[in-house]
Amino acid sequence: MNPLIKPRALFVALGLLLALALWLSLALGPVSLPLADTLRAALRLLGLPLAGEGLAQTELILGQIRLPRTLLGLLVGAVLALCGVAMQGLFRNPLADPGLIGVSSGAALGAAIAIVGGAALGGLPPAFAPYLLSACAFAGGLVVTSLVYRLGRRDGETHVATMLLAGIALTALAGAAIGLFTYLADDATLRTLTFWNLGSLNGASYPRLWPLLLVTAAVALWLPRRAKALNALLLGESEARHLGFAVERIKAELVFCTALGVGAAVAAAGMIGFIGLVVPHLVRLLVGPDHRVLLPASALAGASLLLLADLAARLVLAPAELPIGIVTALIGAPFFLYLLLRGRT
């Protein structure tokens, strides 16, 4: 398959797209700020010594509301897309999605435990209470994924097909447990749970960004080092082994990276679907399956797409906002169908 675009052209285009998405995400919102003010406030936030009178409100909205939210969107979009590439490479299937190894359902189960159990406990120390949900979601993702990985291992080898089936089984099991918690929840907790499952970048703040920043940086630095191995895996596991790659180790690393990355993203922003599935696929259509290009390009595209989806989420119903999971699903589901139907003709 010949790529439609040369890698260099793609990187230029995606870089421009991301810059545009970043700027729109900072410049647009329910509060309409004059462009000149936005520019001046942005430059002041960068540390330029400009006159700041009359900019207090603009700086606050830009610095405390839009900037953390934009950074959150950037990180979540990038890490979800990277993990999507890792999963599609591992399963050698373009329709694979980070949810397959149970990280999403595990995180959802952790969140359900935190929301319903936290409401029942009630008396948590106030310093810890806001982080309970994130911590439980992250831990839930890791635990279920490590279980799936264990179940897929036999005689020192990881069987990808077994792991896939184990992922499906554990997802169903987690679904049942979530259902049980849903049944036990009262009305208010139920709505919190529902909204969490739809994802949102709302209420982003700097302290909550740090863990995600660390994880995303680690994943974004680590996965590209495994690009050649991922390329070799496309040929098949034994071929990759004969080419001299430590296949078992690579598989473990890919699963670990995905559990970490998706877990952190879900912990910070709730469940946001389809980015990890659609973005790698889209990029592969444009530029071909070489992971050395696919990984960084997907990160750029994922970040741009999520920022644009978030822009829609906060503008469409302003002053209220739409959960972002609805927007990404609205874009992602038709695209998925298109991929399925395209193969038929």
Next chain:
Amino acid sequence: MKRLKTLFALGTGLLCCGWAVADDALPQRWISSGGALSEWVVLLGGEERLVGVDSTSQHPPSLRELPSVGYQRQLAAEGMLALRPDLLLGSEEMGPPPVLEQLVRAGVQVEVLSSRADLASLQASVLRIGELLGRPQQARAALADYRQRLQQQAQWVAQAQAQQEQEAPGVLLLLGHAGGNPLAGGRDTAADWLIEQAGGRNLAQHTSYKALSSEALLALDPQVLIIADRSLSGEQAREALLRHNPALAATRAVREGRLILLDPTLLVGGLGPRLPDGLAALSAAFYPASHSTLAQARPTP
């Protein structure tokens, strides 16, 4: 006569000026979240200050015309700031907390009032709203009136029970959507509180709102059924419930035609100003033979 009118107009004008001066230091642009709180704001004459409400604020219907800031647990900081509010009023359910922090930093006064279903919380909340509106006397008067009506209600129930030598009727409240999958209001719900206050005995023993099987409904055999339907009203709601749950036809409530309709918005967001009327209507249906007029529903002021 004309003179009198002029004088009256002048007087009103002066009074308004007086308000305006006193009001200057008070928050002028309000966002209210939580159905019952918004109703109290409107009752105390604060409707013209509201610039936005949350999705649970549905009463009075004029509030639906205002910009909606979404569900109270999922508020958006910038969306609310676009309404340039001075004050955000809401219950402890309001959130998420980081958004409230962002609003405080933007100079918005955030008032968290309790929406618990007890009179002490209600008193604190209503007095605070009165203070914020610059109408403390009105708030006190409204509270006194509210208390009195609840007291009369309790007396009426006691009287009715004594007169008829009748025990509290067994009641189920079914919260449904166009008759399908009704959920019975159990312990620790507003439904339970309403039934008890109106002099009934809630037959549902579980906590929160849960679905009961047809057989369980039959076995409980309620004497009175309260229907709170979110999408249908009047005769349609009754018919839809019976059509979707034919087993109900064998219960005493249906055989004796004791199906009462209740506005489901009364069940959310704590004690609202319409509650005494709702209670009075329920009591009247629980004790139909009692002719005392105390609990007659009267129009909300």
